[in-house]
Amino acid sequence: MFEIFWRFLILGLVSFGGPVAHIGYFQKTFVDELKWISQESYTKLVAFTQILPGPSSSQVGFAIGLKRGGVFGAILAFIGFTLPSFLLMYFAVTIGIFDSNSILFGVVTGLKLFAVVVVADAIITMYKNFCKTTLSIAIALLSALFLVLFSNITATIFALIFFAIVGIMFIKSEKTQEDVNPHKKINYIYLSLFIIIFILLGIFGVYSDIAKFINAFYSSGSLVFGGGHVVLPFLQEFLKEFISNDSFLVGYALAQSVPGPMFSFASYLGADILASSPFLGALIATITIFLPGFLLVLAFYDSWEYYSSKKYVFGAIAGINATVVGLLISAFISPVFTSAIFDFFDLFLVILGLVILRRYKIKILYLLGLFCLVGVVL
Template identity: 50%
Template sequence: MNKVAEVFWQFLILGCVSFGGPAAHIGYFQTTFVQKLKWLDESSYARLISLSQFLPGPGSSQIGFAIGLRRAGIFGGIAAFIGFTLPSFLLMYFIAIASTDLSSNSLISGIIHGLKLLAVVVVADATYNMFQAFCKEKLSISIAVFTAIFLLCIPSLSIQIFALITAAIVGAFYGTPIITVSNSKNRLKLLPLILFISFLVILPFVTVMPAPLNIFADFYQAGSLVFGGGHVVLPLLQQTIGDAISTDRFLLGYATAQAVPGPMFTLAAFLGAELSQPHQILAALMATVGIFLPGLLLVLSLQGVWETLASRPKVAGATLGINAAVVGLLFSALFDPIFISAVSTPIDMALVVLGLFAMKIIRMPILLMVISFGICGVMVQFYNG
């Protein structure tokens, strides 16, 4: 199979089943691309995670783009982005134009419930595997444990950012990482960086543009300024659109974005379709491209430089601390929101245990697990309802 097509297919599958938000996506990527397909090793994946934490934009989408970039060049990165984003984009666009809540359909609701249970299985497995990979000495274990404790006790974005910064500082000064030299070209790519800066500086001053391009400019600005993932982009988007969309419709889009698989930033597709009724599909595309593009341009520009920096002791130590903190973040996310939003009955817990057995012992393919959990979710829905 052509590498670009292979990248697209793998990310399309993940885009259809990756419930649970960015932390869960990191788990899905680790399971698929590090453990099973072996497209990159643990240390390379760790560097991609740490890079995504320092850049604005959707972290999991940036990691996916970087994986596709490493596998099949620029077209592989684009294929990864399209594959992972397309399912949630279509769902958000369909909900915007249909003005219906899919959760009212018992069949759809059952499938979603089953896939949420699968997310528990995948994130639990990934947390365990990443703990083994990134927490091998007392310092990194301590960072992971205390990060999890703080985020479980005080679950807020500010604590999450504080934990990552603190972990980076502690790792830089006290960590003793194993330095891995990358084989990448280790160059700063100037064109993507120039495009990022040019769009950021010029677009706000261009006042005479067709409506879809105005939407692109507004959403590009929001995507350039948001650190911390999908929940942080919410207030920025509220300020961007002002009173153009009612609060009820905005909250419907926000709630739906949390319920569908894939990146939460596809909320932009819903809002774009709402903002331009005569050109809904074009506006949805412009909003989606606009909000994702800044982060992807920065990854394309800085990935090689980051590979070089990561081989330096202080930066490698900071990376060690960040990755240990990400393990703690993943553990806290495993409980809230992933576990508590999916597991509510003993039958749910039994399916999670069975799923862990199927994944770790039987080594069941992920596609077969997706089908199985979808069917089980429907059966549980009809049993309970």
């Protein structure tokens, strides 16, 4: 259990680049290096989280913790991965940690370059695993082109659904190479809890400011597909009575500069809104924005493992996985590449890091430290 916590804590300290980049970090750490989860199970898991509302990369981490150590392992995975960004966003409100810290700025610069390396490595690895046929290659390239041209959540959902249908129609099922969990039903306890909380907060939010405050974060976490930047308009609409537009945008800008899940933006908002008890406000906001997505993972995880072995579901997963490669490519172009690469020297460092990582199989923590050092020196 402690290993689950500290492995995710390390990733929470260094995982820049947003949810798509986080999938690459998890792939490298838990599939390639630690072997906690097989490639087949991981690809199913990524496909699973793409169709659920909530913070997709955090749901992947939560599910890995669930597979490794049960519900308690899932909770530890969430705490470890989220704690660094939670504390950074909280301290950004209370002590202005980002105001004038050149060393921290240098480390962040190095880690953004490191994120480019990790995402590029994830694209290569996942392309090899997901794109083995002409059709899957075509799906990956077409979805990448489409998502570069139409970079919004509606386009992403459309691409996932469209190419899932293509997969069902044209990709034949194969026999899975590992044992599949016996048929298990949906866990209706967690599903009911998700629905009851959603309804009650909506009702009591009309009469109570604190319930309305909590409902803003719970509803945002319940309605957002893809997480990350998509949560911005939801939170802005729900919280317009509680926080000024300037403070909201400052917090959102800071959220781009911290590692870990973008949903930690809620930590900043909670601390700013409950100024008399900022830590409590940050804690409530963080828990309630992540909670609905995690309840849905708990509700459908076992049944998803079973149904994902069925032939039509297999075809849908294959289509979704190829689309995820396209999503990785589009996210690599923007915002990962465009937010980190500003000159030819930056590009040289990224190419060098990718060569070192893939050719010489250097441990990812060593490469991470090297990029941090480079960022501080430069």
